[in-house]
Amino acid sequence: MRIIAGKHKGRRIELGKDTGDIRPTSDFAREAIFNILAHGKHGLNGHSFEGQRVLDLFCGTGAFGLEALSRGADYAMFVDQSREAIAIARQNAERLHEEQSADFLLADATKLPQARKPFSLIFLDPPYFKGLIEPTLKSLHAGGWIAKDALIIAEHDAKEKVEIPTSFSVIDERKYGRAVVKLIVIPA
Secondary structure (H helix, E strand, O other), rough: EOOOOOOOOOOOOOOOOOOOOOOOEEEHHHHHHHHHHEEEEEEEEOOOOHHHOOEEEOOOOOOHHHHHOOOOOOEEEEEEEHHHHHHHHHHHHHOOOOOOHHEEEEEOOOHOOOOOOEEEEEEEEOOOOOOHHHHHHHHHOOOOOEEEEEEEEEEEEEOOOOOOOOOOEEEEEEEOOOEEEEEEEOOO
C-alpha cells in the first residue's frame, strides 16, 4: 500500500508483521474515495483538505488518516481497539514524520468517550459483517465527535445489511468490488 497523492505521494504504508483482523481498503477504492472527496459534488465541494480535522476509526494501518494528512489536513486522530493496529498506525505516522499532527486512541468506537473537539471528516472502516456502523454512528453523535457540516465516509461489504440511524442521511453510495462506500451527513 502507498500514499496516493500529496506531500507523501508514493510513500509506503506498512501493514506490520501480525495484521490479525486488519483488512486494508484497496488502493483503488481509497483513491476513488479521495477523488470523490476532492472533486465530487458531495465531497469537500472543491475545497482542499487544509483545515480539516480527520478522525480515522477502526484505523488499522492508518491509511485514510495518513492520506488526508498527506493532502493537507491539519490533524488526524487514529482510533482502534487493537493495540497492534494503533502501533502500526503510529509507526506509519512516524515514518512519514506526521506524529506532530496525529493522536492515537485505543478505544472501542461503539463506546467512545466525550470528544474534546469535533471532527470535520470521519472515516469509518470497521471489520465486515460485525454490525458496527450503526452503533459507531450513534457513539460519534452522542459523544460530540461530529462537527457541523461534517462528512462521514463509511465502508462495508456489499452483502452486509447496514442500518443507518434516522438522525443521519446517506447522500451518496458507491460500489468498488465487494466494498460499498457511503457518504453520510447529519442533515441541517
